[in-house]
Amino acid sequence: MPAGFKDDAGADQNVKTGALVQLDGTASRGAGGAAPTSYQWSFTARPNGSNARLSSSTSAAPQFTADQAGQYVVKLVINGKNDCAAQTDSVTITATTAGANAVPTADAGTAQSVNIGTRVTLSGAQSHDPDGNTLTYAWQFVSRPSGSSAQLTDANTVSPSFTADKAGTYVVGLRVNDGQATSERADVTVVAAAGDAALPVADAGPDQSVDVNSVVRLDGSASRDPENRLITYAWHFVSKPAGSNASITGADTARPIFQPDVAGTYVASLTVDNGQNQSQPDTVIVTASNNARPVADAGVDQNVQAGVLVNLDGSGSRDPEGRALSYHWTFVSMPVGSQTALVGSSTTTPSFTPDVAGEYVVQLVVDDGQAESPADTVVVTAASANSAPVANAGNDRNVAVTSQVTLDGSGSSDADNNALTYRWTLISRPAGSSATLSGADTVTPSFTADTVGFYVLALQVNDGQVDSAPDLVVITASPTLALYIGSSSGYQSVGGSSDTASIQVPVGGQDVLLDQFRIEALSSDFTVTNVQATSATTAGGQTITPRFDGLQSGDTIAAGDQLDFATRLTSVPNAPGQYQVKLQFTVSPSGKTYRFTYNVNIQ
Incomplete structure (x- = not known):
């Protein structure tokens, strides 16, 4: 087998019947x-009576129910250069009926690259x-570099830690137990190196569920370098559905976009x-469908004092x-001895009081019906003693190129009310940018966004005893x-990226003008993409169809140029009443979407 070849079908899984399984x-x-x-x-084996089918046999990450x-x-089975087939690998999915206990699944977190001497925190x-049973955790070293005396601290918690005292590879295994059964072991690898030899770590962001033809924003902003060196990005598709012509725009940026067309x-x-x-x-998996699954967001991790009410969001x-x-x-789990319970577990913002020091892991699932x-x-x-502070670097923002940007870490906090110090780092900047931070040890540093693109910055705070997570x-x-x-009186600025208007039109009208617009590229070239129109339907089944006149996908507006276009109704049926139609388009490279909504009164 050629060097580097590895066939990996992923970790075994335990699910309930009816679950959608992601390979x-x-x-x-x-x-x-x-x-x-x-x-x-x-499939090499399925239960008797199963009609399970793979969503795609040739995708890197297919699904089945x-x-x-x-x-x-x-x-x-994978193939590489010269069509050399690797050894096959298999994955086993065990489905359990409702009422029967299913074995839990351990997840030891993502691989890490660190400097020698770094305190490494793991996450299960x-x-x-x-x-939905609560879990307990058991971590252990599977292997350590020769001569290492590293020891795990809090090996029975969700987030143990150790110091990488020698260069080399540390493999740590995790098993979890739900009170009745113990999972298979999951491993995580931590590679420690000296100084410049430490590798950066890519983070392609969370998996996504989206609609076909939507604009998808990938997010690699959590990628990092152990030495805080500036990093650059390179994205590409590993696989996509048969017949798709989707391509990644901004593949050398932290947050590129693409449009799933199939x-x-x-x-x-x-x-x-x-x-x-x-x-x-x-890698990140994006699943596109005509009825995309909802996305749960359980909010940010918190550090608190035991006995203080915690509000989730x-x-x-x-x-x-x-x-x-x-x-x-x-x-999902709580410290040994805790008797706390969630209040408002079916609401957007439940709460609980941590009655024992330790880590509480809470899970959120949302349902759209x-x-x-x-x-x-x-x-x-x-x-119960000193709590680690929590850094808050502020909300993501969009600014005009050449703007002076002031950051704001004033939302950072410490549960013990200790005074905080601040340390900001510029993780990445667009190609060609020479931006640098001024006041990197203050609450509100600044820099000039001198080039179009993404600037990724990290904030850590310290309470005099311990650093926060970035x-x-x-x-x-x-x-x-x-x-x-x-x-x-001429063209007036819309002042945003959307416009809503009410308009009266006569029955039987043809090619009815709604509005006239002008867009002007002030500082760079733009390309129009994702042009869409949403029609309305009368009670009698007749269609009221809007359209753009003078604007279509692929149109390019060069810096300094302008483009005039109009919105129109193709025809107006004999159906008096109130209807709503919508149009929109997106421009790259900004990824900004412009939306136009019309409340049409046919008389």
Whole structure:
């Protein structure tokens, strides 16, 4: 087998019958460690009576529904350079019926690259139990570098730690128990190196569930370098559905976009480079459908004092189609001896009081009435002595290129009310930028966004005893595009990216003018994409169709130029009443979407 070849069908899983199972072969590697040239999945075993089918046999990450209790064994074969087939690998999915206990699944977190001497914190927060039972944790070293005396601290908690005292590879295993059964072991790898030899770490962001033809924003802003060197980004598709022509725009930025044009699974890979070394790739799975699953957001991790009421916040959860959500919060784990309970577990903002020092892992699942979201978790750490502070780098922002940007870390906090010191780091900046931070040890440092693109910054605070976990903020510097609307006195600025109007039109009208617009590129070239129109339908089944006149996908507006276009109704049926129609388009490279809504009164 060629060097670097590895066939990896992913970790075994335990689920309940009816669950949608996500397979993941993205850890596989072709010759030389490159991404495979092809994937081939197939069932080698299914329970009696099962009609389970793979969503795609050639995707890097297909799905299937576990329709019967029992074991599903799925085989993966990859190909690399010169069509050299690797040894096959298989993954086993065990489905359990309602009422029967399912074995939990351990998740030891993501691989890390650190400097020698770094205090490494692990996380098993993504471990889960299909029945919703609370978990206990058992971590152990599987292997350490020769001569290392590293020891795990708090090995029976969700987030143990150790000091990487020698250069080399540390492999740490995790098993979880739900009170009845123990999971298989999951491993995480930590590589320690000296100074410049430490590799950067790519983070391609969370998996996403989206609608076909929506604009998807990938997010690699959590990628990092152990030495805080500036990093650059390189994205590419590992696989996409058959027939898709989707491409990644801004593939060398922290937050590129693409438009899924076919239903199915899109797998994107990210590597980052610090100018000396390249990271290992990380992947993200984007599932596009005509009824995308909702997305749960359990909020940010918190550090608190034991005995103090904690308020959780799931308001960041969303549904791609805008449907109303219901909420279901549960404890995944809590410290030994805790008797606390959630208050308002079916609300957006439940609460609980941590009665014992330790870590509380809480899970949120949201439902839009048609499908449940994947679970999201939040970790609340309660302390009886000093609590670690919490950094808050402020909200992500969009600014005009050349703007002076002032950051704001004043939302950072310490549960013990200790005074804080601040340390800001510029993690990445657009190619060609020479931006530097002024006042990096203050609450409100600043820099000039001198080039179009993404600026990723991290904030850590210290309470005099311990550093916080870093918090990230992304500043997007956009070329300036102005939108104007026509009036009797000429074109007037819309002052935003949307416009809503009410208009009266006569029955039987043809090619009815709604509005006239002008867009002007003030500082860079723009390309129009994702032009869409949403019609209305009368009670009699007649269609009221809006359209753009003079604007279509692919139109380019050069810096300094302008484009005039109009919105129109193709025809007006004989159906008096109130109707609503919508139009929109997106521009790249900013990814900004302009929306136009018309409340049409046919008389």
